[in-house]
Amino acid sequence: MDKETWLLWLLADSQLPTGGFVASAGLEAAMQAGLVRDGVSEDDPSSFLWFIRDSTSNQACFALPFCSQVHRLTLEHLQRTNDTFDEKGVVEGALADIVRVDSYHHSMLSSNKVAMRASLAQGGGLLTLFNRGYAQAEFMADRRGRLCAAMAKQFQRLSRLGEIKAHWPTVFGFVCAAMDISKSHMQQLYLFQFVRQLFSAAVRLNLVGPLRAQMLQCNIQPSVSNLLRQWGHVQVSMDSIEAIFGDSAVYTEPVLELYQGMHDRLYSRIFNS
Amino acid sequence: MPAPGEGRIDCQVTAGRLHQTVSSAYPLKIISPQAVPNPTEPNTDSKERLLPAVSYILSYGGGIVHGDQIHVDVRSGTGSALMILTQGSTKVYRRRAGRPPSFLKNEKKDTVYDSNQTYQTMLIDVEPQALVCLLPDPVTCFEGALYNQRQAVRLHSTSTSSLVLLDWMTSGRMSRGERWAFSKYLSINVVAILDGLQNKKRQGQNYDSWIGESRIIIRDALLLENTSNEQSPSESSFARRLSSIDAFAYLLVLGPAVSVIADLLRKEHMEQRIKPFRPNNKVPESDEVDVQWSVSDIDECDIKGVAVRIAGPNTENVKAWIKRRLAPLQYIVGDSAWSMYCNA
Numbered sequence: 001m002d003k004e005t006w007l008l009w010l011l012a013d014s015q016l017p018t019g020g021f022v023a024s025a026g027l028e029a030a031m032q033a034g035l036v037r038d039g040v041s042e043d044d045p046s047s048f049l050w051f052i053r054d055s056t057s058n059q060a061c062f063a064l065p066f067c068s069q070v071h072r073l074t075l076e077h078l079q080r081t082n083d084t085f086d087e088k089g090v091v092e093g094a095l096a097d098i099v100r101v102d103s104y105h106h107s108m109l110s111s112n113k114v115a116m117r118a119s120l121a122q123g124g125g126l127l128t129l130f131n132r133g134y135a136q137a138e139f140m141a142d143r144r145g146r147l148c149a150a151m152a153k154q155f156q157r158l159s160r161l162g163e164i165k166a167h168w169p170t171v172f173g174f175v176c177a178a179m180d181i182s183k184s185h186m187q188q189l190y191l192f193q194f195v196r197q198l199f200s201a202a203v204r205l206n207l208v209g210p211l212r213a214q215m216l217q218c219n220i221q222p223s224v225s226n227l228l229r230q231w232g233h234v235q236v237s238m239d240s241i242e243a244i245f246g247d248s249a250v251y252t253e254p255v256l257e258l259y260q261g262m263h264d265r266l267y268s269r270i271f272n273s
Numbered sequence: 274m275p276a277p278g279e280g281r282i283d284c285q286v287t288a289g290r291l292h293q294t295v296s297s298a299y300p301l302k303i304i305s306p307q308a309v310p311n312p313t314e315p316n317t318d319s320k321e322r323l324l325p326a327v328s329y330i331l332s333y334g335g336g337i338v339h340g341d342q343i344h345v346d347v348r349s350g351t352g353s354a355l356m357i358l359t360q361g362s363t364k365v366y367r368r369r370a371g372r373p374p375s376f377l378k379n380e381k382k383d384t385v386y387d388s389n390q391t392y393q394t395m396l397i398d399v400e401p402q403a404l405v406c407l408l409p410d411p412v413t414c415f416e417g418a419l420y421n422q423r424q425a426v427r428l429h430s431t432s433t434s435s436l437v438l439l440d441w442m443t444s445g446r447m448s449r450g451e452r453w454a455f456s457k458y459l460s461i462n463v464v465a466i467l468d469g470l471q472n473k474k475r476q477g478q479n480y481d482s483w484i485g486e487s488r489i490i491i492r493d494a495l496l497l498e499n500t501s502n503e504q505s506p507s508e509s510s511f512a513r514r515l516s517s518i519d520a521f522a523y524l525l526v527l528g529p530a531v532s533v534i535a536d537l538l539r540k541e542h543m544e545q546r547i548k549p550f551r552p553n554n555k556v557p558e559s560d561e562v563d564v565q566w567s568v569s570d571i572d573e574c575d576i577k578g579v580a581v582r583i584a585g586p587n588t589e590n591v592k593a594w595i596k597r598r599l600a601p602l603q604y605i606v607g608d609s610a611w612s613m614y615c616n617a
Contacts, residue, residue, distance in 0.1 A: 003411060023288040032549050033565070054514055061496070077592035107463075110527070111580030113569040208366040229501060241483045242385060245394070245423040245461050253513065254521050261567025267546045 007179050014196065018125035023118045024201035024271040025194070026260030027057055032203055035259050037147060039208060042216070049216060051256070052198045055225060058253040059194050060227040063119075063169040065234040065249050066105045067190050070173030071183050072235070073097045074151070074158060078144060078177070083175075095158060102170040104238050109167070109251060114263045123168040124159070127138040127190035130175045130184050131156055141176075148178035187232050191224050201271060274298065282343045284326045284403075286352030291324040293355075299355050301343050302331045308610035314429070323354035323404055323530065324609040329359060330409070336364030336392050338420065343490060347397040347405065354404040354530070354606045358614055362410040362443065365391055367417040368456070390419040390457070396483065398467075401430035404438040404530040407600065408614050411520060411588060412456035413443045425463040427487055428528070431575040435528025437602070438462060439595065440493075444519040451511035452519065457498040462523065463490040490573040493523060493580075518584045520563075520591040527571065527578035533601050534578045541598075542568035563587065563593045 010016075030036040030051055037046040044050075077094035079086065109116040134140065155174065159166040169190070177188035191231040199213045208216065237243040251257060263273060275281065280297030282305075296503040297303040300600040335431060337343065349355040368389060386392055399405050405426070414420050427436035440462055445451040465487035497511040515521070526535045564585040570576045581598075596615060603611040 029547075033547050045513060057274045098455075104489065104492070106572075107489045108494065110491050110571060110573050111493055111523075111569050239484065241425070241480060244425070244463055244489070244492065245421075246482065247459055247494070248498050250459070250494040252496055253514065254495055254497075254510070254523075254582065255518065255584060258521075258565060258567050258584055259570050261582055262547055262565075265545060265567070267544060267548050 004181055008185060008189060009179060011176075011179075011181075012192060014200065017129055018122050020122055020193070020197050021081045021200070023122065023196055023270040024205070024273065025118070025197060026114070026201045026256055026263065026273070027051060027201050027207075027268060028205060028269055029114075029257040029263040031207065032266050033259055033262050035255070036207070037130060047091075047149055047207075048202050049255045052195065052202070053220065054253050055198060055256055056191060056195055056224065057227055058251055058256065060089075060191060060231040061234070062108070062249060064106075064187060064190060066101055067169040067173040067176075068169070068183060068187065068232070068234070069101050069227060069236045070098055070170050071177045071186055072100070074174050074177035075076065078147060081143070081147060087147060087150070089156055090147065094151050095154050098170060098174060099158065100238070101236065102164050104169055104236065105167050105249075106165045107171060108251075111206040112257060112261060114260050114273045115163075115257075120165060121272070123166040123171040125151065126168070126171045126175055127156055127159065127166050130171075130178065134175070134179060137244075137273045144180075145178075151258075152178065161163065167205065184228075184232065187223075187228055190228065195224060204270065275496075276339055278343045279403045281341075282328045282345065282355070282357070283350075284353040284355050285350040288325055288441075291326055293326045293328070295328060298403040299607045300338070300341060300515040301345070301452045302402065304329050304331065304332060305343070306613065308607060308613070311374070311604075313608040314604050318466070323402070324352055325354045325356065327356045327358065329340075329609050330359055332350075332363075332545050335361065337420075337557040338366050339368045339392065340388050341391050342386055343393040343449075345395045347395065348397050349397070349403040349405045350399045351402045351566045352361075352404070356406045356408060356606060356610050356614060357411040358617065359608075360617065362413045364376040365412060365414040365420045365455070367415045368419055370476070383525075387419075390421055392421045392423070392601070394423045395425070396480070397424070397426040397436075399426060399428050399436060400434045403433075404437075404523075404528070404605070406606065406614075408439050408579035408599075409439065410617070411441040411443045411522075412458075414445060414452050414458055416445065416454040418455040419457040420455065421457075421518050422460045423463075424461070425465065425483070425487075427467050427577065431466055433529060435530035436464070436525060436578075437527075437531055437599070438464075438525040439522060440524075441520060441591070442503055444454055444515065447519060451584065453497075453515050458496070460493075460495045460523075462491070462493040464525065464576075465489045465577070466528065487515070488574070490576060491525070491571070491580075495523075517586065519586050520584065520588040521582040522591055524581040524583065524595065524596060525578065526581070527576055530605060531579070531602070534599060535577070537601070538568050538579050538581060538598060539570060541554070564590050566594065607616075 036048045042049045158164040237248045275298040278299045283294045293302045305328045308327045566583040569580045
């Protein structure tokens with residue numbers, strides 16, 4: 001068994017201690033407010049299954065590009081160490097780039113407080129997990145590994161100082177790059193985790209039974225594959241006003257966003273978002 | 274002389290008087306009816322009061338034809354409260370074969386924009402102690418239309434610049450049975466802080482240096498477009514996803530001048546609890562019954578306010594919902610400016 005596969009399985013674990021189990025990505029609010037209905041056929045537009053499909057496709061164009069961007073930038077900075085001994089400079093250069101991408105993502109969440117809360121909680125959780133867990137593993141003991149650990153430490157320091165927010169897609173992209181997981185595997189893992197988390201929320205909200213949920217998760221694979229084909233190559237562009245006005249990072253689900261915003265108005269709730 | 278489709282609105286207060294200058298070139302037209310402030314109450318500080326101004330952004334033919342590249346630069350100077358309105362919904366006509374007429378050619382932008390699509394761009398600068406209310410009627414995209422709307426607002430002061438921004442759309446020409454039948458709708462709303470406050474007196478914006486001088490705090494980017502390479506088109510179509518609504522609105526209320534509106538929205542959000550859904554729940558009769566909305570608190574870099582999303586199966590209900598929430602504006606911009614918005 002190769003190292004990458006092993007690490008992928010670890011990261012794909014539903015027990016990964018990042019706090020994902022408290023997030024329903026708006027499913028709970030959508031259900032209580034009547035957008036998603038219990039007990040309707042899965043072909044019905046108000047079925048939770050459509051919610052999961054639409055929400056996943058929204059993630060693919062809204063968050064995945066940020067994840068890919070940070071992954072690419074981290075690898076580029078690690079490459080630079082082949083030509084320089086200035087490791088401090090490499091760490092600082094990488095973080096400067098990550099800060100820019102992360103704060104741009106932050107601006108895209110700043111008018112959706114519920115989604116922002118979930119993204120910050122899980123991003124912070126994953127960064128801590130990396131620092132306290134993976135960074136100290138034996139496979140990280142080589143030069144590349146130590147450099148990544150130094151970046152992660154600086155990442156956490158800046159986040160404590162409030163200079164970086166550490167959003168989930170940003171941290172995810174960084175951690176995968178640090179653990180030497182390829183871009184395409186990272187993208188698959190990102191969407192897999194998102195879909196799995198939503199199905200798990202659906203099971204706990206009693207929208208579907210656990211056995212049927214497994215079957216449905218098999219069936220959704222071709223759609224996720226399509227999304228990766230469509231959005232996997234997208235890079236966030238933010239260096240000119242035309243780029244800011246462009247469609248390189250967008251959301252496609254205004255109604256889901258609206259219902260997610262209702263989360264804090266719920267009379268009773270089991271999820272945090 | 275502005276290039277085709279370009280325009281400019283500039284408000285300045287000097288010696289207690291408001292001066293508004295506007296310019297525009299075909300197919301864009303901007304008109305500015307006079308707005309008068311409410312008579313001063315004896316015990317209010319007149320220095321704190323904003324002087325109202327109103328501008329209507331119009332287009333010849335009542336809509337935007339494919340290939341149009343509308344661009345408006347706006348500056349609201351210290352002491353002014355500028356309302357930007359439209360007269361009736363902005364119609365985006367369907368795409369036609371062939372290039373747009375050559376007299377609309379804008380050399381400068383031809384390389385950047387796809388001449389088959391329609392663009393409307395607005396760059397707004399809000400100086401300290403100024404307010405801009407961008408309150409257009411909704412955008413209605415006809416079948417096949419390809420529309421790009423881009424709005425960037427720059428607040429010159431984190432503590433005293435204020436903004437009300439409404440961006441909304443309908444499903445199309447409902448009377449003709451056209452619902453969500455356009456080809457592309459991309460709407461980007463950006464709010465930024467002007468970096469380097471020593472620059473605040475500069476005249477006019479430079480499009481290319483905008484990014485270097487601004488720190489982005491909000492970017493709301495909505496794309497509705499059907500992708501052709503999808504295996505089953507109905508699965509991804511936004512017409513299915515939006516089938517239950519006919520109007521969607523995004524409203525930003527930011528800054529101290531309009532904090533009373535933001536406070537009321539926050540309060541309503543927390544008080545209107547949602548009980549678990551039952552299909553036979555009895556709901557009280559009102560024109561707001563079918564309007565769904567949510568409020569998100571904003572507190573970024575000292576800029577405080579709310580973002581509101583509103584959707585409903587009927588444009589009139591959504592409009593009524595918004596007007597009711599914005600009613601305190603009457604006291605902020607004065608009766609005459611408010612009535613131009615409210616009675617439209």
